[in-house]
Amino acid sequence: MAVPISQMWTVASYVLKQRLAGRKRYPLVVMLEPLFRCNLACAGCGKIQYPPHILKRQLSPEDCFRAVDEAGAPMVSIPGGEPLLHPQIAEIVAGLVERKKYIYLCTNALLLEEKLDLFKPSKYLTFSIHMDGRRKEHDFSVCRLGTYDVAASAMKKAIDRGFRVTTNTTLFEGADPEKVRRFFDEMMELGVEGMMVSPGYSYPKAPDQESFLRRDQTRELFRAIFSSPKRHWKFNQTPLFVRFLMGEEEFECTPWGNPTFNIFGWQKPCYLIQDGYTATFQELMESTDWSQYGTPERNHKCAHCMVHCGFEPTAVDRTFTTWSGFYQTAKATLTGRFGKPATTHTHRPSPVPSPAFIPLEQLSTRKAS
Numbered sequence: 001m002a003v004p005i006s007q008m009w010t011v012a013s014y015v016l017k018q019r020l021a022g023r024k025r026y027p028l029v030v031m032l033e034p035l036f037r038c039n040l041a042c043a044g045c046g047k048i049q050y051p052p053h054i055l056k057r058q059l060s061p062e063d064c065f066r067a068v069d070e071a072g073a074p075m076v077s078i079p080g081g082e083p084l085l086h087p088q089i090a091e092i093v094a095g096l097v098e099r100k101k102y103i104y105l106c107t108n109a110l111l112l113e114e115k116l117d118l119f120k121p122s123k124y125l126t127f128s129i130h131m132d133g134r135r136k137e138h139d140f141s142v143c144r145l146g147t148y149d150v151a152a153s154a155m156k157k158a159i160d161r162g163f164r165v166t167t168n169t170t171l172f173e174g175a176d177p178e179k180v181r182r183f184f185d186e187m188m189e190l191g192v193e194g195m196m197v198s199p200g201y202s203y204p205k206a207p208d209q210e211s212f213l214r215r216d217q218t219r220e221l222f223r224a225i226f227s228s229p230k231r232h233w234k235f236n237q238t239p240l241f242v243r244f245l246m247g248e249e250e251f252e253c254t255p256w257g258n259p260t261f262n263i264f265g266w267q268k269p270c271y272l273i274q275d276g277y278t279a280t281f282q283e284l285m286e287s288t289d290w291s292q293y294g295t296p297e298r299n300h301k302c303a304h305c306m307v308h309c310g311f312e313p314t315a316v317d318r319t320f321t322t323w324s325g326f327y328q329t330a331k332a333t334l335t336g337r338f339g340k341p342a343t344t345h346t347h348r349p350s351p352v353p354s355p356a357f358i359p360l361e362q363l364s365t366r367k368a369s
Contacts, residue, residue, distance in 0.1 A: 037082070228337075
């Protein structure tokens, strides 16, 4: 795992403290969405499909600090939209660093190079760059030509200036395992600290509803990708979560592990499903009927979801609170393998039509008019 020892210790001690206190449900990462607007319009995204008056809204730094303090989790993920569009994002990050929260600022990196001077390198700050594959696959995924090259250049600048940089990759139906593996090689050559990979979730508002993976497809795809992992690959996620994606582990979803706070409040029950909002974190925890989520039998919206925000907290809890979880994590860390090796990759990607690309230079930053 490509995570600093200090961060691992902070998370491990926090998890053990919660379990010793008898808490079965506790937050691990606050998903802080300061705004929904973005400078990309990805076909698989449901976050930017709001009307203009909603896209104009944003959280204040005080709103962000209050939410993070209220939840008390050791880590904060700042997705969006595109967080670097927020005029006070540097103030938000500085306030969270001051609180000694481990921050993952999720960005497509199109604005990163010009915004780098707003931030200071810190063990508490990581730029988590949205990269959905090699040049062709990434540009296809975000529906705009040129984004891979801009992001890669910005990542190099950030790494050279001492910032922590990771990648987050979402895979959809039609992904080619061999191309994904070559993408991992490219990111390691670029010098990123670690990589995170997860299957996409079928947002109801997403323009493209045909490219989301079913559970059986997810397991087949990830088995093909990780059946013979390379030793130099480094991942910013637990080995148990990778094993879960491969079908080697069976997990229950723990949506309270990554609670989401945005311009509407605390989102029920998770980052991906919108079944109402609460004003406070305590109200979210106490008023949400968690038994109605997590499996296809409980909720049809959860039928094919295997996304990190629901299952990574489960994997973290298992890692630090069960002997089997600790053993499998240690084994994967020492051997570099996540499951049973396969002699061949059986997954066959579906043919993908040529996208209607929009050149980067022809599009200005997306604005809410």
